[in-house]
Amino acid sequence: MGENVIFELQDVHKYFKNNDGSILKAIKNVNISLRQGECIVIVGESGCGKSTIARLILQLIDITKGKMFYKGRNVTNLRGKELKEYYRNVQMIFQDPLSTFSPRMKIGGYMIEPYLNFKLMDKRSAYKYAEELLEMVGLNKEFIDRYPNELSGGQLQRVVIARTIGLEPDIIICDECTSALDVSIQKQIINLLLELQSKTNFCNIFITHDLALAERISDKIYVMYLGEVVEILSSKNISRDARHPYTKALLNGVLSVKNFNKDIRVIDTPINNSVNIQGCSFAPRCPSAYKNCFAEKPVLERLNTSCSIACNLY
Amino acid sequence: MTGKLIEIKCLTVRYKDEGNVIENLNMHVGYKEIIGIVGESGSGKTTLIRAIINLLSSGGEIVSGEIIFKGEDISKYSKERWRTIRGNEICMIFQNPGSYLNPIKRIGSQFVESIRSHIDISRNEAIEKAEETLRRMGLCDSFRIMKSYPFQLSGGMKQRIAIAMALAMEPKLILADEPTSALDVITQVQIIKELMKLRNNFNTSIIIVTHNIGCAAYMADRIMVMNNGEIIESDYKENIIAKPQMDYTKKLLDSIPELEGH
Numbered sequence: 001m002g003e004n005v006i007f008e009l010q011d012v013h014k015y016f017k018n019n020d021g022s023i024l025k026a027i028k029n030v031n032i033s034l035r036q037g038e039c040i041v042i043v044g045e046s047g048c049g050k051s052t053i054a055r056l057i058l059q060l061i062d063i064t065k066g067k068m069f070y071k072g073r074n075v076t077n078l079r080g081k082e083l084k085e086y087y088r089n090v091q092m093i094f095q096d097p098l099s100t101f102s103p104r105m106k107i108g109g110y111m112i113e114p115y116l117n118f119k120l121m122d123k124r125s126a127y128k129y130a131e132e133l134l135e136m137v138g139l140n141k142e143f144i145d146r147y148p149n150e151l152s153g154g155q156l157q158r159v160v161i162a163r164t165i166g167l168e169p170d171i172i173i174c175d176e177c178t179s180a181l182d183v184s185i186q187k188q189i190i191n192l193l194l195e196l197q198s199k200t201n202f203c204n205i206f207i208t209h210d211l212a213l214a215e216r217i218s219d220k221i222y223v224m225y226l227g228e229v230v231e232i233l234s235s236k237n238i239s240r241d242a243r244h245p246y247t248k249a250l251l252n253g254v255l256s257v258k259n260f261n262k263d264i265r266v267i268d269t270p271i272n273n274s275v276n277i278q279g280c281s282f283a284p285r286c287p288s289a290y291k292n293c294f295a296e297k298p299v300l301e302r303l304n305t306s307c308s309i310a311c312n313l314y
Numbered sequence: 315m316t317g318k319l320i321e322i323k324c325l326t327v328r329y330k331d332e333g334n335v336i337e338n339l340n341m342h343v344g345y346k347e348i349i350g351i352v353g354e355s356g357s358g359k360t361t362l363i364r365a366i367i368n369l370l371s372s373g374g375e376i377v378s379g380e381i382i383f384k385g386e387d388i389s390k391y392s393k394e395r396w397r398t399i400r401g402n403e404i405c406m407i408f409q410n411p412g413s414y415l416n417p418i419k420r421i422g423s424q425f426v427e428s429i430r431s432h433i434d435i436s437r438n439e440a441i442e443k444a445e446e447t448l449r450r451m452g453l454c455d456s457f458r459i460m461k462s463y464p465f466q467l468s469g470g471m472k473q474r475i476a477i478a479m480a481l482a483m484e485p486k487l488i489l490a491d492e493p494t495s496a497l498d499v500i501t502q503v504q505i506i507k508e509l510m511k512l513r514n515n516f517n518t519s520i521i522i523v524t525h526n527i528g529c530a531a532y533m534a535d536r537i538m539v540m541n542n543g544e545i546i547e548s549d550y551k552e553n554i555i556a557k558p559q560m561d562y563t564k565k566l567l568d569s570i571p572e573l574e575g576h
Contacts, residue, residue, distance in 0.1 A: 045498040045500050045501070046469070046498045182355050184354055184565060210571065211573065212570070212571040239573050253500055254528075255503075255528035255529050255531070256570075257555050258572065260528075260555070
């Protein structure tokens with residue numbers, strides 16, 4: 001295990017059973033490592049397994065095969081007390097802020113719940129702490145007596161972030177946490193997260209399908225396709241450095257105001273999720289696939305300092 | 315692109331408790347033109363297109379103004395009169411295709427019902443028409459889709475079906491309310507391309523409402539920026555993007571994350 005690595009997934013697999021008894025391989029052989037204070041981004045289209053990874057890391061579902069390490073300790077499929085301790089350090093922010101709130105609970109009640117739950121402080125100091133946190137994320141502390149439906153989506157997402165930060169976790173997983181919000185609010189939330197990250201030095205696992213956003217905030221980008229990592233990029237200019245045809249297709253889908261007359265090529269073939277794919281799983285949709293791609297499965301290899309790739313072309 | 319397909323004059327829309335949501339709004343859409351309306355939530359963009367198709371949510375009403383479509387003021391039409399235009403000449407595509415389709419009916423029967431409520435043709439003819447429209451939308455597997463329930467289809471497919479249903483009547487005007495924001499990148503691009511093809515193949519005009527100014531820039535001929543129920547800036551997209559006049563437009567342009575080397 002490398003230096004400063006605080007979290008690691010080793011050869012993780014996750015299989016689900018379909019209704020007809022067949023097995024769906026949702027996650028295949030995924031390796032992810034996370035250093036202190038790092039922000040990694042997982043991108044891919046819907047159905048590629050990015051949210052499954054988040055739920056695996058959060059231990060909402062069990063790993064089928066493989067290991068998970070947190071601070072050098074094996075934390076695969078924890079139970080009971082240990083799991084509770086683990087939850088204190090790993091927190092998640094969901095996509096739709098409104099659905100994470102109980103509609104009949106005031107913001108204050110929502111905010112203090114984890115601190116009471118983990119027995120970190122008594123009720124009175126928890127309320128006081130909640131007020132401080134609200135001010136830290138740029139909200140008025142009087143919000144503590146409001147109900148969730150009185151707040152806008154952006155404000156609610158701030159409350160969620162405040163509560164999460166208050167626990168001082170090591171890892172925060174953001175599952176599309178800005179895609180339900182307006183563009184301008186999205187920018188504010190991202191800036192808030194980045195600011196808090198530089199202050200408190202937590203690790204961030206950010207899940208999104210917006211590559212432009214990924215490029216802005218990430219130290220490392222994992223591109224996923226059908227449960228596999230096909231490319232790892234650690235670059236601040238991904239349209240120059242990306243090699244994998246799938247990443248290029250995703251890049252192509254980023255609509256930019258700078259370049260609105262570009263011709264967008266479209267991948268028309270639908271996603272192929274059948275179990276017995278021999279070669280590269282992207283080959284049926286790949287514009288530059290050749291014969292070998294349907295026979296031989298590419299493995300993830302390091303191409304240069306900023307790019308690792310699983311593709312037969314390289 | 316000469317002439318006006320639809321013209322809105324001094325439109326004011328009010329919700330019961332909130333006062334005027336749209337005030338004194340003027341705009342027009344030409345033949346074969348795509349208009350992008352951008353703005354944040356609460357700026358009144360959805361209210362505007364709902365007012366055009368006369369589907370304001372409860373408590374909303376058009377207080378004053380005219381909506382002139384083919385020389386007639388459609389905002390004064392009766393319910394019965396509306397039935398002949400809505401879905402026939404003016405169609406709407408909603409943000410979430412999942413809630414637009416009936417979850418306990420097969421696509422085929424919904425599609426046939428929607429066609430037969432507008433044109434007087436037999437069941438079999440309607441099925442044929444539906445399958446043909448689906449194929450035109452790039453859903454080659456039309457037979458299987460007609461037999462499927464909505465939950466068996468992906469989000470992108472459902473949105474295409476919703477567009478196909480709108481298209482089957484070959485409307486003059488399509489109103490699209492955030493048609494791609496519930497979809498992921500790859501499907502989003504597919505849908506945008508399909509909509510742009512519509513304009514070229516069927517001479518349809520489109521009003522697309524979005525908060526992604528990048529999407530509007532790619533699709534539209536003209537962009538209108540809305541804020542607080544008013545159109546604060548409206549121009550050809552080249553001008554809006556190169557020389558935005560209002561601070562609000564600049565802010566919107568500024569808030570989209572951009573790729574470094576694009």
